Amino acid sequence: MDYLDLMKQLHLEANTKIVLLVMDGLGGLPLTPGGKTELELAHTPNLDDLARRGICAMSTPIAPGIEPGSGPGHLSLFGYDPLVYDIGRGVLEALGIDFDLHPDDLAARGNFCSLDEHGLITDRRAGRIATDINVKLVEVLREVKLPGVTTFVETVKEHRFVLVLRGEGLVDGLTETDPLVTGKPPMPVRALRPEAEPTAALVNQWMTEARKVLADERPANGCNLRGLAKDPGLPKMGEIYGWKAGAIATYPMYRGVAKLVGMDVLPTGDTIESEVETLAEHWAEYDFFFFHVKKTDSYGEDGNFDARVEVIEHVDHVLPDVLALKPDVILVTGDHSTPAKLKSHSFHELPVLFWAENMRSDEVTAFGERACMQGGLGHIRHVDLLPLAMAYGGRLKRYGA
Amino acid sequence: MDYLDLMKQLHLEANTKIVLLVMDGLGGLPLTPGGKTELELAHTPNLDDLARRGICAMSTPIAPGIEPGSGPGHLSLFGYDPLVYDIGRGVLEALGIDFDLHPDDLAARGNFCSLDEHGLITDRRAGRIATDINVKLVEVLREVKLPGVTTFVETVKEHRFVLVLRGEGLVDGLTETDPLVTGKPPMPVRALRPEAEPTAALVNQWMTEARKVLADERPANGCNLRGLAKDPGLPKMGEIYGWKAGAIATYPMYRGVAKLVGMDVLPTGDTIESEVETLAEHWAEYDFFFFHVKKTDSYGEDGNFDARVEVIEHVDHVLPDVLALKPDVILVTGDHSTPAKLKSHSFHELPVLFWAENMRSDEVTAFGERACMQGGLGHIRHVDLLPLAMAYGGRLKRYGA
Secondary structure (H helix, E strand, O other): OOHHHHHHHHEOOOOOOEEEEEEOOEEOOOOOOOOOOHHHHOOOHHHHHHHHHOEEEEEEOOOOOOOOOHHHHHHHHOOOOOOOOOOOHHHHHHHHOOOOOOOOOEEEEEEEEEEOOOOOEEEOOOOOOOHHHHHHHHHHHOOOOEOOEEEEEEEEEOOEEEEEEEEOOOOOOEOOOOOOOOOOOOOOOOEOOHHHHHHHHHHHHHHHHHHHHHOOOOOOOEEEEEEEEOOOOOOOHHHHHOOOEEEEEOOHHHHHHHHHOOOEEOOOOOOHHHHHHHHHHOOOOOOEEEEEEOHHHHHHHOOOHHHHHHHHHHHHHHHHHHHOOOOOEEEEEOOOEOOOOOOOOEOOOEEEEEEEOOOOOOOOOOOOHHHHOOOOOOEEEHHHHHHHHHHHOOOEOOEOO | OOHHHHHHHHEOOOOOOEEEEEEOOEEOOOOOOOOOOHHHHOOOHHHHHHHHHOEEEEEEOOOOOOOEOHHHHHHHHOOOOOOOOOOOHHHHHHHHOOOOOOOOOEEEEEEEEEEOOOOOEEEOOOOOOOHHHHHHHHHHHOOOOEOOEEEEEEEEEOOEEEEEEEEOOOOOOEOOOOOOOOOOOOOOOOEOOHHHHHHHHHHHHHHHHHHHHHOOOOOOOEEEEEEEEEOOOOOOHHHHHOOOEEEEEOOHHHHHHHHHOOOEEOOOOOOHHHHHHHHHHOOOOOOEEEEEEOHHHHHHHHOOHHHHHHHHHHHHHHHHHHHOOOOOEEEEEOOOEOOOOOOOOEOOOEEEEEEEOOOOOOOOOOOOHHHHOOOOOOEEEHHHHHHHHHHHOOOEOOOOO
């Protein structure tokens, strides 16, 4: 039986509040062998106290050795096996710019590229053009119209844009145009199933027209489309967990993923403090809160070890305000590791900290990677975290007699 | 490949004895944060010594967060994934009163209820009538006869009884009659597959007649049937593990489940001492013994922390008599947790202790939840326990060349 089906079958109403505090990319690495990770180095008296009173674990987001993208990392946190459930790249990109994606929209990630006189790609990213040039080119692309559908073209940044087609009967299951190498032309989109043929034809028509309107531009005289996808129609959290879920996130993509799994997205400001205010404001309305902190990841991507330490300390500083709301279950972890040392997401396990009344506390006295390796819940998987949170919150009934 | 199929393929004959000592509901919780669980508080020099010499683990009965019923908890201990194999509630209830269930019998759990003048349920448990009233009502229900099948009605306790239909061609796959709320009438049974239609009609006829003969009774003037089921025809232990298995249990339900998986049920008395005597008496006859201690669970359900501690100490006290028989493998655990604090089964992991000659002992020096979190076998699953016991007992051949 699928785990989500089991949750659907067993979930209970209960008057308990659960907080999932996600520090994006939380897992780190020491800069030198034997050194401390960002989380270990950070001064975190409140997280350490919670670890002392709670129960810890190390958790694998997808599978051992697999480095998660942001979509799969969050799906697994939400209990959806990312090897089963998938959010297309085009959809993620649209969510990432807060585009109001409708359930039947077809979204693609676009990349401006440079073509030679034979139409062969000479630079897949058109020299990573400046974003203000992108904005002008997007204006040009908006001239391209298609019969029976509305098209939206939106700047992301540098060479990246989003194309959205809105209309009746759009079908996904399409190949990408990007040959992934230079010296070849953009490829026509192919339908991976017969029902997608008309949509493939529409997209190819858009590509032909786009090529024409971009022809005189330099260096970006062409483009490619990747990850053409629709809202995957994921089962919604309310149905699975029987709870009302609110999402608090400062970055659009995380709000978007939360929306895809059926959470209400709560308006909030740009700072962690404003996120805590939002949490307090909506405390009575929801059973479950997804609280997302972005900058642990951004500074990891930048390779800024010290700034990551500071963000973690910042979260530690506001933790008492979260605890003052008296959540019945609090779960602190990340969606994946983003060690500053690697300037990238990584596959490494995530430290996990649970506190709830009916847990067995373990011997862990600090929240950190090495400490959590000795955690009382052992080594678990991200998809197991919400079922455990449900159980700690008294929200699951007995299986079988 | 299914794990049980692997065992079928790999099991070996060996002159080794394996004891599975189950303290029902063994896992506990501290009454106050940072305190000790029942097992941690109990004075258990013999179990602690075995833990020191053995190898420990924490084990998940079904899946993280899932609270097991007694049926699934034991199936998983016996190596049967309870998300795949299922024992219907009616069958469990019949086994629980030592009813001699035949393989083709259809069993249901019955609940007396109260109905108003329109036939709507006003109390689903008829005010939890006293068991002696139940006994009289069961006499009344025995008047109801059905064409071509024999019916058995047996008291369980309070408002609960068992109905068994015995005859040719009974088919399960039936819905329940209990609407689970008051203000509605008992519902007719529906067949979930076409072959079950005639059986559904028979059960509905019984319900109609039962309603008539109970009409003048108060407060129990009606009844509902739940969990209509037949013996699930589980693969038998002999075939899977290639061993002769004997079950020693003081409570009928556990003897019943043991019978369903093909164990011989050994007659025993009411005390743990008598169970140990039974073990000694039959030592030569069996390869594998399932030794079940019930009261760790019963006192957990009662919320009696101290009595649970005493039962655990009692088991510790008789352990040397078990070890004196020189088992080659001994495995001590429970089917699920039943913390006195919760007065209920719970999802929490179970401490596990293995002793065998060819194991690697770990650093654990006491048998308890917190100690076992650091056990040398890590965090495992109940369905892995018997395969490990087989291996420790030299009863599995190599897989592949």
